[in-house]
Amino acid sequence: MENLRYERTEKSPAIDFNAETGILSIQGESWMENAIEFFKPLLAWIEEYNKSPKEITECIIDGNDNGYRFNDASSKCMFDVFRKLENIHGKTSRVIVKWNCYTETDVYISEDYQSILKLDFEFIDLEE
Numbered sequence: 001m002e003n004l005r006y007e008r009t010e011k012s013p014a015i016d017f018n019a020e021t022g023i024l025s026i027q028g029e030s031w032m033e034n035a036i037e038f039f040k041p042l043l044a045w046i047e048e049y050n051k052s053p054k055e056i057t058e059c060i061i062d063g064n065d066n067g068y069r070f071n072d073a074s075s076k077c078m079f080d081v082f083r084k085l086e087n088i089h090g091k092t093s094r095v096i097v098k099w100n101c102y103t104e105t106d107v108y109i110s111e112d113y114q115s116i117l118k119l120d121f122e123f124i125d126l127e128e
Contacts, residue, residue, distance in 0.1 A: 001052075004045045012038055017045050022054025022093075026081075027062045030074035039077035046084040053093040059085060059119075062100040082117050089119050096120045 001019040008014035013028035024046075032038050049057075059081075070078065082097070089095035097119050114121040 001048055004041065015042060017042070017049070019049055019054075022057045023060065024057065024085075025060045025062070026078075027060075030070035030078075032071075032074070035071065035073035035077045039074075039080065043080055043084055046081065046088075050084070050088050053088045055093055057085065057088060057093050057095045059095065059097045060100070061097065079113070079116075082113060082119060086118055094120065096122060098122045098124060100124045 003019055004015060004017040006012065006015040008028040011029070011031040011033075013026050013030050016023070016025040016027075018024070030038075085095045085097075097113075099121060111123075
């Protein structure tokens, strides 16, 4: 299975999904107009990864000093990513979402996801 990589832009996050390590990284803000098209290959990649996941899969969410900011469409797509990861969690793999929290808003958003999803969340408080 090939890894999935996208460079960060002003409106889209960097993506680094590595099947060999089981580390799925999303870094940067997500403000693109057509988030569904951007996230479609990510969801397909996770579907394929689900066929033989690593024992531990880490999903790292890392924004920037302004936090992990995204529009409503990106928020829905992120939820879809987490739902796909739920399909992996608890079967043959443990999924840990490591969310780097730069702002209080990051904490609230990540806790909202945690309250809905059956994944292991770790929050890293980077507020200063």
